[in-house]
Amino acid sequence: MDRLEDKILQYIISGKAGGDDALEREIREDPSFDSSEYELLKKIWTESDQLKDYARLPHDQAWQQIARQTGLEKAKKIYPVREWLIAASLTGIAVVMLYFLMRNPFVTHEALAQEEYILPDSSTVEMEAGTIIRFLKPEAFSKADTRDIYLEGKGTFDVVTDAARSFRVITNLTNVEVLGTEFIYIARGDTSEAENIEGQVRFAINDGSKSVVLNPGDKVTYDGSDMNVVEYEPPPPPTTEPQNPISDTRVTIADLIDILDYRFPVDLEFTSTVHYSSVVVPVSINTADLNTLVRQLQENPSINIEVANKGQGYRITSLSGVDSGLQANYTFQMYEAGIPPPE
């Protein structure tokens, strides 16, 4: 904004527009004064006071009410059914369920949300939502030669060691057999995937045609025809990449947001999830190139930032700092006034 524009805006936001004759005269006498722009600014300023009484009301419920009253959305027809018929049907279903429940030797459990389930031998399975396990009722489970669990979905098993009885997880086409260990097993339809975490496990096709021993970190997948084993490879030793130079500039997160917004008004967008805070962080703010600056912010251990690409710039959805008790030595006001940062 130029000098006159800044003066006009300052005059209007001070709430004195129209009340300070001398200042208004001075503004109007400026050769670059544009009367229509000035009047529009004043109108916006005055009219926006009405926002106090303006509400944004939810439409959906109102539309449903209207649609119901006008018959635009017909209520579902309920066909008359004799109550005794419903009661009899429900009772019949209950009796049949009870019969099968008493005859069924298995316990079946479905995880409605992620949960840890304890099996009768105290082994545990962390189940993903929607995963189903089935095993013998506790008394039969403790007497069986093998501890068999049928799985559909994803489970992370932590198996209690029992040297006399192996622990088997069986899916549609494959199984994993262990004595005591921890592993992840996923079964969806004809596809199985197992990852061993600790100890050794044997992954096998149910028809006995193929099997493989998995060491910690090894993974195996089976799609109904091919078995693919990925052996664990330890991660390469950390390389000594050059670190970001530690900056002597220390600013609050609030001032950092203002400075970034001021420097890159178009290429950087802050969403409403970004909040000001007074936490002080060390940061290099004079990096010329936006891409490098964003990368430095992402690599700065004192800063937590979430960034997405947008067109030619970036959209910042989260920006916060790690509070390490630093004192700020630079502000947005200093930046705006042209004072260079101490870095």
Add this chain to the structure above:
Amino acid sequence: MAIDVLDRDSFRKLFEENYNLLCNYINTHARDWELSEEIAQKTFVKLWEKRKEITFSTSARSYLFQSARNTLIDHYRSHKSASAHAEKYADDLGGSDEMVFDDDHQILVTQRIAWAVDQLKPKTREIFLLNKQEGLTYDEIADYLEISKRTVEYNMKIALLQLKELLKGKI
């Protein structure tokens, strides 16, 4: 516009474009959001039920606002005995001239400003609304957001500048 061409889709469109505006307009008289929503919904129901009998002399929007005003007057008249406040409003509204709902109507101007404010950057919008909607002073906003008063003023200026560009020729 011939009202008999008002099918379900154009009725829904009319609702989406005008429901909020209508509620806000009614509330300028009623000062009661619940009642305003009730009157607005009644108005739309009435419009749909009478769509084959009515012809618009002006615009569909003007018709809606006139009809809403009449519905509000009817509501107040039916509650006259219960409240002196209602009686006063019924007389005031009923006694005034036929409503002209043109483009400069206050509630339309406010709606356009609200739309433009929604286009501002989140931080600038938050500061502008804290001042204009919540009535906080610049010092109070600075305290609340833990920023300097100067940053608040800077954002108010930016808001005003951007609103001017967005609203040029619209209000």
